[in-house]
Amino acid sequence: MKTKKKPKYSLGSCVSFMVKTAWNREKRVLWVCMALIGLQLSQSLVQLYVTPMVLRRVENHAPLGELLLTIGGFSLLLFVLTALNTYIEKRAIYGRVSVRSSLVNAVNVKSCTTAYPNTRDAQALKLQQAAMNACGSNSEPAEHIWMTLMGLVTNLVGFVIYLVLLSALPPLLIGVVVLTSAIGFLVSKRINQWEYRHKDQRDQYLEEMLYIQRKSRSIELAKDIRIFGLKPWLTAVYDSSSRLYEAFITKRERIYIWTNVVDVVLSLARNGIAYVYLILMTLENGLPASEFLLYFTALSGFTAWVTGILTEFSTLYQEGLGISQVREYLDLPEPFQFEGGKPIPQSGSYTLSLDGVSFKYPGSEQYVVRDLYLTIHPGENLAVVGLNGAGKTTLVRLLCGFYDPDEGRVLLNGQDIREFNRREYYKLFSAVFQEYSLLDVSMEENVAQSVTEIDRGRVEQCLEQAGLRELVYSLPQGTKTHVGREVYLDGVLLSGGETQRLMLARALYKDGGILILDEPTAALDPIAENDIYLKYNEMTAGKTSVFISHRLASTRFCDRIIFLENGSIIEEGTHEELMKLGGAYAKLFAVQARYYQEGGETHGEEN
Numbered sequence: 001m002k003t004k005k006k007p008k009y010s011l012g013s014c015v016s017f018m019v020k021t022a023w024n025r026e027k028r029v030l031w032v033c034m035a036l037i038g039l040q041l042s043q044s045l046v047q048l049y050v051t052p053m054v055l056r057r058v059e060n061h062a063p064l065g066e067l068l069l070t071i072g073g074f075s076l077l078l079f080v081l082t083a084l085n086t087y088i089e090k091r092a093i094y095g096r097v098s099v100r101s102s103l104v105n106a107v108n109v110k111s112c113t114t115a116y117p118n119t120r121d122a123q124a125l126k127l128q129q130a131a132m133n134a135c136g137s138n139s140e141p142a143e144h145i146w147m148t149l150m151g152l153v154t155n156l157v158g159f160v161i162y163l164v165l166l167s168a169l170p171p172l173l174i175g176v177v178v179l180t181s182a183i184g185f186l187v188s189k190r191i192n193q194w195e196y197r198h199k200d201q202r203d204q205y206l207e208e209m210l211y212i213q214r215k216s217r218s219i220e221l222a223k224d225i226r227i228f229g230l231k232p233w234l235t236a237v238y239d240s241s242s243r244l245y246e247a248f249i250t251k252r253e254r255i256y257i258w259t260n261v262v263d264v265v266l267s268l269a270r271n272g273i274a275y276v277y278l279i280l281m282t283l284e285n286g287l288p289a290s291e292f293l294l295y296f297t298a299l300s301g302f303t304a305w306v307t308g309i310l311t312e313f314s315t316l317y318q319e320g321l322g323i324s325q326v327r328e329y330l331d332l333p334e335p336f337q338f339e340g341g342k343p344i345p346q347s348g349s350y351t352l353s354l355d356g357v358s359f360k361y362p363g364s365e366q367y368v369v370r371d372l373y374l375t376i377h378p379g380e381n382l383a384v385v386g387l388n389g390a391g392k393t394t395l396v397r398l399l400c401g402f403y404d405p406d407e408g409r410v411l412l413n414g415q416d417i418r419e420f421n422r423r424e425y426y427k428l429f430s431a432v433f434q435e436y437s438l439l440d441v442s443m444e445e446n447v448a449q450s451v452t453e454i455d456r457g458r459v460e461q462c463l464e465q466a467g468l469r470e471l472v473y474s475l476p477q478g479t480k481t482h483v484g485r486e487v488y489l490d491g492v493l494l495s496g497g498e499t500q501r502l503m504l505a506r507a508l509y510k511d512g513g514i515l516i517l518d519e520p521t522a523a524l525d526p527i528a529e530n531d532i533y534l535k536y537n538e539m540t541a542g543k544t545s546v547f548i549s550h551r552l553a554s555t556r557f558c559d560r561i562i563f564l565e566n567g568s569i570i571e572e573g574t575h576e577e578l579m580k581l582g583g584a585y586a587k588l589f590a591v592q593a594r595y596y597q598e599g600g601e602t603h604g605e606e607n
């Protein structure tokens with residue numbers, strides 16, 4: 001579907017943005033553009049004049065020496081201009097890449113630091129993708145725009161120079177050349193837009209093919225592909241998309257033939273008229289052959305300038321859209337306070353409260369947390385339990401400040417967290433979230449989250465607390481062993497449980513005042529899980545902690561348990577109190593206890 005959304009920034013503003021970026025980052029990009037424009041114009045002027053000048057000397061019976069000097073002079077000039085052009089062009093690429101890299105970097109920084117809701121918002125993600133595409137490679141707007149700008153200026157200046165050169169010819173002839181060139185351009189553009197108009201269709205086929213290619217290679221699917229014998233099915237899906245894509249390309253080529261037909265017809269008409277006029281001039285006014293040649297070459301060249309101006313301008317317009325998207329993404333409004341804000345209390349003793357909090361996810365009508373009041377006292381170990389979908393993870397997201405509530409407030413030591421700098425607020429937390437989030441770097445880097453500042457003693461201590469001591473010692477390179485095989489072939493593949501432990505070690509290393517553990521033992525076997533519980537008090541000493549689990553037995557060691565249902569606290573107390581109450585918690589506990597005794601649940605996943 002074609003969307004005609006007006007870009008936020010005009011073409012002029014985008015060009016000036018790029019010029020400013022280049023000025024701040026790599027001034028030579030601008031000098032090089034000017035030099036190349038001058039060189040290209042000089043080259044085409046020399047090419048225009050070389051033959052007529054030689055011919056004129058032949059007509060005038062010039063001595064051989066002068067003739068040879070003219071040919072030699074022009075050839076040398078052309079050689080020097082071409083060599084200079086190639087040399088500067090080759091060197092210019094680094095400057096242009098550097099300017100583009102600065103934009104790639106800015107987009108990456110924005111992606112890493114933008115408010116969490118933006119990382120889930122479909123519009124923001126679309127804009128992010130468009131921004132990445134616009135600076136994704138040498139041929140994308142953030143780099144190619146320099147070529148387009150050079151092309152446009154060269155063509156414009158060339159057009160004016162030729163106009164002056166051809167001023168002796170009747171304006172009607174010039175008009176015919178301009179008109180046929182413009183018609184040719186517009187017709188070709190309209191025809192060539194067929195692919196753009198059907199872009200979604202093409203992208204769909206390509207995406208289907210790429211998807212199957214990716215999945216065929218994926219480590220996650222490797223077992224299922226073999227056990228379920230998925231290969232023939234995957235091949236059939238791939239072939240079907242591939243056939244559709246081929247049909248698409250064939251149709252496109254059939255349509256594109258018409259651009260050639262139009263081009264040939266218009267060229268014939270244009271050249272025919274020019275020939276007729278120049279032959280008449282030769283016959284009636286005795287126009288010398290050298291001038292005939294000069295005018296005819298200039299008229300053909302004139303077409304190239306006109307088409308060049310239109311083509312480059314249309315490309316520039318498209319590239320302006322890309323640059324605008326980069327800027328729109330960089331300007332994406334941030335719902336949280338990331339600059340300034342009140343300083344975070346440095347007491348080291350933190351009370352977190354939810355004060356009448358209600359929350360629904362952006363774009364959803366349904367409240368996931370309803371009118372919740374909760375205070376987590378300094379040093380308290382709070383467990384949050386409930387069935388799947390009760391709102392436990394959402395509660396944690398609100399406490400951590402990933403989302404702001406729709407109603408009510410989240411308070412830190414009695415102050416609304418919206419008043420603090422959100423990035424400073426995040427520094428208070430150490431967390432193990434459900435999603436696996438390790439990088440393919442060494443174990444110690446994963447734990448310390450740094451390349452240079454690694455306190456190895458503490459890394460080992462945290463690995464031990466998280467129960468990874470034996471594993472690490474069994475590895476040939478110990479804590480320097482790489483994790484995963486996406487980047488390093490010698491990396492170790494960790495099981496789900498081991499990954500979770502490594503994430504726990506990372507959380508312990510960060511040593512934030514508030515520890516959040518969202519199902520941190522879900523992938524551990526019961527013995528490993530018990531081992532973590534035994535160490536829980538040691539791990540949370542002096543910290544406020546929130547421990548989420550759907551396994552009730554695992555929360556007994558916490559100071560207080562809240563039982564969530566449909567985003568509300570329905571029961572609250574210690575394990576004993578809740579068991580005595582005989583309510584939802586006690587019932588679920590009994591069900592789970594029976595289930596575990598019967599050995600119904602298994603854990604641990606190996607890749």
Ligand code: ADP
Pocket residue numbers: 120361364368386387388389390391392393394395
């Ligand atoms: P729990 O952690 O207790 O399993 P969650 O907090 O993950 O529950 O989810 C509570 C409800 O919110 C569920 O109905 C879930 O479908 C919904 N939900 C969770 N994340 C999102 C999201 N990003 N967007 C919309 N709805 C969500």
